[in-house]
Amino acid sequence: EAQVTQNPRYLITVTGKKLTVTCSQNMNHEYMSWYRQDPGLGLRQIYYSMNVEVTDKGDVPEGYKVSRKEKRNFPLILESPSPNQTSLYFCASKSGGVGNQPQHFGDGTRLSIL
Amino acid sequence: GEDVEQSLFLSVREGDSSVINCTYTDSSSTYLYWYKQEPGAGLQLLTYIFSNMDMKQDQRLTVLLNKKDKHLSLRIADTQTGDSAIYFCAEKDNQGGKLIFGQGTELSVKP
Numbered sequence: 156e157a158q159v160t161q162n163p164r165y166l167i168t169v170t171g172k173k174l175t176v177t178c179s180q181n182m183n184h185e186y187m188s189w190y191r192q193d194p195g196l197g198l199r200q201i202y203y204s205m206n207v208e209v210t211d212k213g214d215v216p217e218g219y220k221v222s223r224k225e226k227r228n229f230p231l232i233l234e235s236p237s238p239n240q241t242s243l244y245f246c247a248s249k250s251g252g253v254g255n256q257p258q259h260f261g262d263g264t265r266l267s268i269l
Numbered sequence: 270g271e272d273v274e275q276s277l278f279l280s281v282r283e284g285d286s287s288v289i290n291c292t293y294t295d296s297s298s299t300y301l302y303w304y305k306q307e308p309g310a311g312l313q314l315l316t317y318i319f320s321n322m323d324m325k326q327d328q329r330l331t332v333l334l335n336k337k338d339k340h341l342s343l344r345i346a347d348t349q350t351g352d353s354a355i356y357f358c359a360e361k362d363n364q365g366g367k368l369i370f371g372q373g374t375e376l377s378v379k380p
Contacts, residue, residue: 159311188367195277197357197370198312213367245311247368255300255319257342258368260312 159261161246167267168236176231176264179244186249188213188231188258189221191242198245204229223236236268275371287345289374291321291358296339302368303332303343304357312357315343327369345376351376 159180168174180187188203190213200213204223218240222230229248233240243265247258272294281287293301297321304312316334318325318341325332331344345352355375359368 183372190370195372197273197372198359198368199370203367242339247312257302257314257317259314260304262311 157259159246159248159259161244161261161264163264164190164262165265167269169269170237171235171257174233174236176233176244176246176266178229178231178261179227180229180246180248181227182248182250182259182261183226184248184250184259185226186251186258187223188247189219189231190245190247190262191215192245193242201244220236229259236266238268240267241266273358273360273369273371275356275374278375278377280377280379281348283350285348287348287352287376287378289345289358291341291343291371292369292377293339293341293358293360293369295360295362295369296336300361301332301334301341302359302361303330303372304359304365306355306357306373307334308354313361315356320327348376348378350380352376 160262162177185206190198192198199215201219202221204210214251245263246261248260274283302317303315305315306312323377333342355373357373358371
């Protein structure tokens with residue numbers, strides 16, 4: 156089954172403790188992206204990747220890192236999480252780089268930073 | 270910059286039609302999308318429309334696009350309780366591949 160898988164689905168942690176949210180897709184998609192969803196703001200893009208070893212900042216990249224060593228994986232790293240990063244995070248992927256193919260989303264990761 | 274606006278809430282009775290509206294600012298957008306988010310779940314692509322189209326119909330869903338007014342709407346016919354969810358309108362940024370989302374409209378369907 157074609158899917159985007161995120162782990163963990165839920166995490167409660169404390170300020171400053173490094174964490175990684177994994178994202179994996181099995182559709183051989185070139186493009187992958189991370190968004191955060193906050194009430195009243197919709198989804199905002201954090202980082203994206205057009206292909207392996209190519210990553211770029213989205214609209215709200217501060218406090219986050221990503222890597223794209225393999226086509227299927229695109230982990231999101233919070234080196235020193237802070238409470239304002241408490242949010243619902245979505246990973247997405249699509250084929251074709253900047254083309255118009257629709258993005259496929261994971262089920263989300265709810266992070267709470269205390 | 271680009272911006273997408275939606276009203277936050279809509280309440281309808283089961284069996285009625287629902288119309289969710291969206292306005293956008295980037296006139297160069299080529300594709301506009303509607304996503305559905307059920308509680309605790311990710312975003313599910315419902316439908317999308319190419320900018321050279323005025324209307325697209327897919328079973329109970331009808332998308333209308335008014336390019337002059339930069340207005341997009343999603344009509345759900347015969348709304349069911351299972352349609353209760355948050356609906357997001359999104360346009361594709363033409364420089365990168367990112368989607369620019371509206372705030373989401375929470376649809377509540379009452380029996």
